[in-house]
Amino acid sequence: MSEDKPRRSEATRAAILMAARERFAKDGYERATIRSIAADAGIDPAMVMRYYGNKERLFAAAAEFDLRLPDLSAIPQAEWGERLIAHFLWRWENDETMMALLRAGVTNEAAAERMRTIFAAQVGPTLFKVADDPATVPTRAGLLASQILGFALCRYILGLPPVVDISAEEAIRWIGPTLQRYLIG
Amino acid sequence: MSEDKPRRSEATRAAILMAARERFAKDGYERATIRSIAADAGIDPAMVMRYYGNKERLFAAAAEFDLRLPDLSAIPQAEWGERLIAHFLWRWENDETMMALLRAGVTNEAAAERMRTIFAAQVGPTLFKVADDPATVPTRAGLLASQILGFALCRYILGLPPVVDISAEEAIRWIGPTLQRYLIG
DNA sequence: CCTCCAAGTCAACAACTGTTGGCCAACACA
DNA sequence: TGTGTTGGCCAACAGTTGTTGACTTGGAGG
Numbered sequence: 001m002s003e004d005k006p007r008r009s010e011a012t013r014a015a016i017l018m019a020a021r022e023r024f025a026k027d028g029y030e031r032a033t034i035r036s037i038a039a040d041a042g043i044d045p046a047m048v049m050r051y052y053g054n055k056e057r058l059f060a061a062a063a064e065f066d067l068r069l070p071d072l073s074a075i076p077q078a079e080w081g082e083r084l085i086a087h088f089l090w091r092w093e094n095d096e097t098m099m100a101l102l103r104a105g106v107t108n109e110a111a112a113e114r115m116r117t118i119f120a121a122q123v124g125p126t127l128f129k130v131a132d133d134p135a136t137v138p139t140r141a142g143l144l145a146s147q148i149l150g151f152a153l154c155r156y157i158l159g160l161p162p163v164v165d166i167s168a169e170e171a172i173r174w175i176g177p178t179l180q181r182y183l184i185g
Numbered sequence: 186m187s188e189d190k191p192r193r194s195e196a197t198r199a200a201i202l203m204a205a206r207e208r209f210a211k212d213g214y215e216r217a218t219i220r221s222i223a224a225d226a227g228i229d230p231a232m233v234m235r236y237y238g239n240k241e242r243l244f245a246a247a248a249e250f251d252l253r254l255p256d257l258s259a260i261p262q263a264e265w266g267e268r269l270i271a272h273f274l275w276r277w278e279n280d281e282t283m284m285a286l287l288r289a290g291v292t293n294e295a296a297a298e299r300m301r302t303i304f305a306a307q308v309g310p311t312l313f314k315v316a317d318d319p320a321t322v323p324t325r326a327g328l329l330a331s332q333i334l335g336f337a338l339c340r341y342i343l344g345l346p347p348v349v350d351i352s353a354e355e356a357i358r359w360i361g362p363t364l365q366r367y368l369i370g
Numbered sequence: 371c372c373t374c375c376a377a378g379t380c381a382a383c384a385a386c387t388g389t390t391g392g393c394c395a396a397c398a399c400a
Numbered sequence: 401t402g403t404g405t406t407g408g409c410c411a412a413c414a415g416t417t418g419t420t421g422a423c424t425t426g427g428a429g430g
Binding site for chain 2: 027028030031102103105106107112115119120138139141142143145146147148149150151154155157158159160161162166170174175177178181182
Binding site for chain 4: 035
């Protein structure tokens with residue numbers, strides 16, 4: 001009545017979600033069409049609507065994301081910066097949800113709002129737990145995000161040649177100290 | 186014959202270009218429609234086609250951009266980082282072409298290619314002129330771009346609250362040293 | 371056997387897109 | 401006066417989009 005009990009089959013439901021994440025990551029929000037997502041999942045476009053209602057809610061479901069930030073209190077303070085950039089490098093290359101979120105967030109306000117929420121809910125608390133001066137945490141978290149997102153933007157989305165060519169070890173050696181300074185400098 | 190001599194009126198031609206830059210900056214490439222641009226310019230959509238041929242070429246014209254990088258050899262080396270971030274902050278807030286380029290570059294391959302070209306043609310040479318070791322210039326330029334673009338992304342596009350709230354002076358004090366290290370560290 | 375219902379397909383809708391070609395008004399010049 | 405030419409508008413095209421509702425299938429339960 002109040003909440004309809006929709007028909008469902010977990011298998012195709014998951015297939016839709018996977019295809020959606022791929023398309024949103026590759027094409028962004030507007031160019032990823034319901035039809036292309038359905039084709040990738042091997043089903044009819046109408047199924048996508050039946051399972052997720054509309055495109056906006058499909059994106060919301062596909063963009064559910066956990067940064068899986070490490071517990072900094074279990075890591076020597078001197079290694080925080082390097083561990084963080086290494087973590088994000090690995091995360092970015094093994095979960096296309098981040099790419100979907102960033103590509104969509106640049107042109108779609110709802111996706112941008114989602115990124116802000118994830119940032120506030122996951123980055124903030126991680127830093128607060130180990131902060132000397134809580135008052136500076138938001139600024140430090142923001143600067144952290146700016147360097148990490150900027151590197152990902154240049155490397156995975158814009159494909160700036162010199163940034164693409166940087167090895168993982170080099171990236172850690174260059175960017176680790178930057179994050180370190182933003183965290184405790 | 187071979188090349189048609191199109192009808193033109195510099196006034197409306199410029200109005201179209203200005204409206205296009207605004208729309209591309211606000212909406213990105215796919216959501217900025219010829220019709221909305223024409224409406225902003227107060228003319229008929231067909232005029233846009235007559236003056237610029239098609240959407241892709243209109244964007245190419247609207248995304249013509251000069252970073253106006255300062256000549257580092259005329260600045261004390263110790264100030265390079267702060268001067269650069271201050272310059273970009275000012276540039277970003279006074280020319281929406283950068284926003285148009287970034288918003289479009291994230292979902293449109295031609296726009297991304299344009300950003301790569303601008304980067305290679307304007308950032309590389311500026312650093313080469315004052316470099317000790319030319320071999321490291323591309324990497325340094327790439328890291329520079331990652332921090333600057335990342336900050337702009339968080340501040341002007343995603344609108345992460347703590348990054349939006351940072352004052353210009355704070356931004357210069359935090360990010361200047363980062364760029365300094367990427368340049369000569 | 372029949373019945374029922376979830377799972378899925380099909381065809382169409384209205385809106386919007388980039389793009390095209392024909393038409394009109396005004397002015398320049400002979 | 402007539403004749404181009406320039407700058408602009410209008411209406412329509414073909415294709416694509418998100419979305420909807422009616423139809424078909426296939427298996428489980430009686």
